[in-house]
Amino acid sequence: MSHQIKILLIDDEEDVLEFLQYVLEKESFIVKIAKNGKDGLKKAETFEPDLILLDRMMPEMDGAEACKAFRSNPKYDATKIVFLTARDEESMQIEGFELGADDYIAKPIKSKLLVSKIKSIMRRSPKMANQVNIVSYKHIAVDKDRYLVLNGNDEIVLPRKEFELLSLLISKPDHVFRREDILDQIWGKEVFVGDRTIDVHIRKLREKIGDNYFSTVKGIGYKFVAF
């Protein structure tokens, strides 16, 4: 690998490509662009990128398909794949991490953040590539390796109980977890805590992640809302 990082940029929008290329080249990354998944796959063949920035929504061959294609080729085992996603892409059924992506960057993209995020991603050890332990729904991702929650482009650190509670709820979006089940799973069957304990933790999550991700089902429990 040359010391300069090679980035393959795959997006169908001319102006996005142009903007990103400009930003990245100014940081002295080596950049190559492609206008769709198919094109990207072909160009990667000879370019051998260290990092692939991949738009989710594209004609011809979209981001998910392209990602799957890359990930099924051992040649790209050491290549990081980062999705560019719009916050509200409805159709994002299968999440990026499950397709083998290493991270994502939410649009609209701020150049400074993009650069710092790319650097941080490239710093991550190449050994554990594709061995991610992430539960995610839409732009909320719970990274159990790094004990971090990603909300869009923000990294949030949560105390243990809150982290576990979020992990549990997000593992089945829209599923209502009964209070007793939550207690069993997170506190354990032998531990007895007061009535308001769960509520307080939910409150903190609402505070830190966002109010409307967590909905109360009165008399039953809570769920993580699948928008």
Added chain:
Amino acid sequence: MSHQIKILLIDDEEDVLEFLQYVLEKESFIVKIAKNGKDGLKKAETFEPDLILLDRMMPEMDGAEACKAFRSNPKYDATKIVFLTARDEESMQIEGFELGADDYIAKPIKSKLLVSKIKSIMRRSPKMANQVNIVSYKHIAVDKDRYLVLNGNDEIVLPRKEFELLSLLISKPDHVFRREDILDQIWGKEVFVGDRTIDVHIRKLREKIGDNYFSTVKGIGYKFVAF
């Protein structure tokens, strides 16, 4: 040693070359210089150096590429390769050791240190190329063969437990290792030690390596921070 040690110096900066050549020749090494990787490869052909001092950042063919080229040629199996690296080279993704380097020297280079380091490297047994047993991240390298930790140009000797703990944590930068996993991996599943044991070792590492490389994730464990 029976013959004089031959050193090939590869760096693109005129003044660095000049300075290093002066310093090394005064120590009666035989020195040849090259201004980039390609040039170095050609000159090595006839010069047959015992040691190659290789700058990471160069135009034409950079240090990493040059190192790979040397290492893929059995002719240089017995040749030591030492990187010259700036401390803050962001993009140093694959560490030198993984490319088959034997050591590195951090810039700015002090002549006295350079000389003593070269001598010490040349004293080392001519081990098989690419048989390194080093875990490294940035300028921290854990050399399991020599039981040494390199922090920039400092060689730090650690007692066994501290050494193993550091090895473990640095093997996956940013991954949070849970206390129980650390105990399992370093102390073994059957060994039971008190609650404060890990902490004390972490404290020593913070003392010896640096405070901010190790971060605590309360309730979970510790991680080596990927800057």
Added chain:
DNA sequence: TAATTTATTGTTAAATTATTGATAAATAAA
């Protein structure tokens, strides 16, 4: 249906508990 009661959850701050940091002393190993 509207008013009232009741059950459940939300909110907050304070109290409690758990976890870690720091240090020194004790034990084990070299």
Added chain:
DNA sequence: TTTATTTATCAATAATTTAACAATAAATTA
């Protein structure tokens, strides 16, 4: 012995729980 490792203690800090009361929704009653 010296050095490494573990334990013990206590301080510092952060996480968690509780307690008190407000707000709200559901159920009941008028």
